[in-house]
Amino acid sequence: MQLDTIAAISTPMGEGAIAIVRLSGDQAIEIAGSLFQGVGGKKLTDVASHTIHYGHILDPKTKEVAEEVMVSVMKGPKTFTKEDVIEINCHGGLVSVNRVLQLVLNAGARLAEPGEFTKRAFLNGRIDLSQAEAVMDLIRAKTDRAMNVALGQMDGRLSRLIQKLRQEILETLAHVEVNIDYPEYDDVEEMTHQLLIEKANYVKKEIENLLQTSQQGKILREGLSTVIVGRPNVGKSSLLNSLVQENKAIVTDIPGTTRDVIEEYVNVRGVPLRLLDTAGIRETEDIVERIGVERSRQVLKEADLILLVLNYADELTAEDVNIFKAVEGMDVIVIVNKTDLPQKIDLGRVKTLAREHKLVTTSLLEDVGVNELEEAIASLFFAGSIEAGDMTYVSNSRHIALLNQAHQSIEEAISGVEAGVPIDIVQIDLTRTWEILGEIIGDSVHESLIDQLFSQFCLGK
Ligand code: GDP
Ligand code: ZN
Helix, strand or coil: CCCCCEEEECCCCCCCCCEEEEEECCCHHHHHHHHEEEHHHCCCCCCCCCEEEEEEEECCCCCCEEEEEEEEEECCCCCCCCCCEEEEEECCCHHHHHHHHHHHHHCCCEECCCCHHHHHHHHCCCCCHHHHHHHHHHHHCCCHHHHHHHHHHHCCHHHHHHHHHHHHHHHHHHHHHHHHHCCCCCCHHHHHHHHHHHHHHHHHHHHHHHHHHHHHHHHHHHCEEEEEEECCCCCHHHHHHHHHCCCCCCCCCCCCCCCCCEEEEEEECCEEEEEEECCCCCCCCCHHHHHHHHHHHHHHHCCCEEEEEEECCCCCCHHHHHHHHHCCCCCEEEEEECCCCCCCCCHHHHHHHHCCCEEEEEECCCCECHHHHHHHHHHHHHHCCCCCCCCCCCCCHHHHHHHHHHHHHHHHHHHHHHCCCCHHHHHHHHHHHHHHHHHHHCCCCCHHHHHHHHHCCCCCC
16 A cells, blocks of 8 residues: 655653654655754664664754754554654654654655554554554543553454454354255255354354443443532532542532533542533523533433432422432432531431432531542442453444444344244345444444544544
8 A cells, every 4th residue: 555654743641741753654764864864974764673863853944953853763564554654752842843843744744634643554454443443542541441441452352352253153154155055964954054043142142242341341431420410509519529639610609500511530449430510400590501401411311320419408308309210220329418517308218218329428518428438439330240350341332333233133143043034044144243243343344434433533643
């Protein structure tokens, strides 16, 4: 494949002081070489692969030094894109990095699109699509566990599993074909059915196993979606703040000032939470707040965990009871807040309403009960079937959707065999399953989807 040479600023994670201008393509070394002045007249076009060189980037027009640099030269195919790659490490600030990039572009490189380096790695066969998506997840990972899931996927763990299943289907199809073409036995039809059922059930089971990890995978990737609900002024924003230990949500004395949904990521004893503070669930005349309330209802439906906050210093209201109704059947922790104030709430009634749910009392003002709450969250999460270690998690919604499709088509194949449907029809379902699985690793995807996927990347990756 003949592709032009691309360039972008690519700043390594966690290293603010250094910025890198990265080039990839056939002309990468030549372009960088035309700007580089090494010690003792060293030429980049002469140096060995995977070496690093000190020198200066000169503006070819003025011959002025633009930047003091270290340049890494990596010749394909042993690079991330499989192409020749140059990395110009700039030590100056943003201005000088931009200047170097400008010079590189003037010298013949094209500014890379977001994700284009990773896209090239995919197009050049260095990584498959699920691995490319893992790079994207890695960039976005907000917790260590999410990072591990992405790393596992980048390592090709999911790809290998999918390839194994596809191979299994392919062999089955071939086997059936042979049986049809060369019937060695009288009961060849019976045998073929037997084989098909066995193999299809195996594939189905494996897909189910993968799908079972998807809920956890999603949580690990995106955080346990946790919604804080309660009447205005009970202390929702205070709770969010207390958990975040920052003051991003606005805390005020005026009821209903939390107008919209506010999101925060926190790590509660190893449990990744995506915390959402909502405007109180209640009818209101205030249109600005209404929008917030409607969004709250939507958010509520998608929550993994509900933190339901009540006011210790106030009587239970119909609104409180309505909130209990709204979260029925979900994972809920009930928090009775403001225990520093005189009690007005009927705790016996709260317990009745809370039923099997965990109940915690807090004074967020005096920082009482927060530990107990965090413990409740952690025990709820770890009591579940979350498994640690190096399991393969499916966390990407595109993959989950495809696995569901594959599951459906393999089920159709199975019920087809059982209903005595002609083998060639069953073969179509099996082939479809094989194709759908292939889309996960990018074996049979449309170019438009590829463009769309890669356009979500950050620049310089
Ligand atoms: P929200 O409307 O539910 O988000 O409630 P806020 O978090 O904005 O809190 C409303 C008011 O209650 C604020 O003035 C808080 O400082 C106060 N507050 C929150 N928690 C406590 C508490 O435990 N005790 C007391 N006395 N006041 C609290
Ligand atoms: Zn609030």
